[in-house]
Amino acid sequence: MDANLAFDALADPVRREILGVLAAEDECSAGAIAERITSVGRTAVSTHLKVLRVAGLVGERREGRFRYYSIDPAGSARDVLTLLHQVFRTGLQSVSDAVPDEEPRSRHAVHGPGTA
Amino acid sequence: MDANLAFDALADPVRREILGVLAAEDECSAGAIAERITSVGRTAVSTHLKVLRVAGLVGERREGRFRYYSIDPAGSARDVLTLLHQVFRTGLQSVSDAVPDEEPRSRHAVHGPGTA
DNA sequence: CCGATCTGTCACCCACCACTGACACGATAG
DNA sequence: CTATCGTGTCAGTGGTGGGTGACAGATCGG
Numbered sequence A, B: 001m002d003a004n005l006a007f008d009a010l011a012d013p014v015r016r017e018i019l020g021v022l023a024a025e026d027e028c029s030a031g032a033i034a035e036r037i038t039s040v041g042r043t044a045v046s047t048h049l050k051v052l053r054v055a056g057l058v059g060e061r062r063e064g065r066f067r068y069y070s071i072d073p074a075g076s077a078r079d080v081l082t083l084l085h086q087v088f089r090t091g092l093q094s095v096s097d098a099v100p101d102e103e104p105r106s107r108h109a110v111h112g113p114g115t116a
Numbered sequence C: 001c002c003g004a005t006c007t008g009t010c011a012c013c014c015a016c017c018a019c020t021g022a023c024a025c026g027a028t029a030g
Numbered sequence D: 001c002t003a004t005c006g007t008g009t010c011a012g013t014g015g016t017g018g019g020t021g022a023c024a025g026a027t028c029g030g
Helices: A003-010 A013-025 A030-036 A042-054 A077-087 A092-097 B003-011 B013-025 B030-036 B042-054 B077-087 B092-098
Strands: A058-063 A066-071 B058-063 B066-071
Touching (some): A003 A013, A003 A042, A003 A077, A003 B003, A013 A042, A013 A066, A013 B077, A030 A042, A030 A066, A077 B013, B003 B013, B013 B030, B013 B042, B013 B066, B030 B042, B030 B066, B042 B058, B042 B066
Antiparallel strands (some): A058 A066
16 A cells, blocks of 8 residues: 555655645645745755655646646545544544634635534 | 654554554553564564654553553544644545444554565 | 756765664562 | 563664755746
């Protein structure tokens, strides 16, 4: 399973930061991401992007000389979540309850607000 | 957030294997865990156990000269799940659908010893 | 065609992590 | 008290991964 790669990819703080940027911007070019990541240089961001892509956590869309990256919710992230839920039998309700409105930019009501 | 430590702890295959053992056995002494982990020696298992404990993923119960470890669903695992759900807006329904309420003790593919 | 831009890749260096054997400490048995 | 068991920890070593600057390929603008 490539969940191994995904776990490894998720272990790096910079990569999680990149995922955060992607989650907030929905889609971003490599350069735009690198601008928002100040802890490391553009080269490192590029490498991290590759790791995330190979791990199946983000998707890539090429357009001209730009490459737009975006979160891939259907990728190996699902495996990771499933695995985690198998090991830690955390109630899904509790988890969704712990994710109220911490994202002002996201209007995705995936988890039923209030009482689902 | 100590989710950083948790992500780091989860990145190691051996540690995930240990978590798999713990998830299957519910509670295990350090020696018993080490017996079930054949890829590395007892010393390494002990160190991994410490990492998992510090990360807030497992709990420790001391009894005599034994130390029993167990999954800690209320620990930082919750933060990890929350974070992951924030970034990857995976439908919780789908995930819960993939995780049966009772987990069969036979097919536990949590730990991929990779090349074992 | 030529230059500028966007991005990925390479070689290199450094740091960190994991693994092991040896040793130390607490606990139980006799 | 002494021997032994169960575990954790320490020092040493080696491999792997991350960061950077330089370079290469591709694409747009003039």
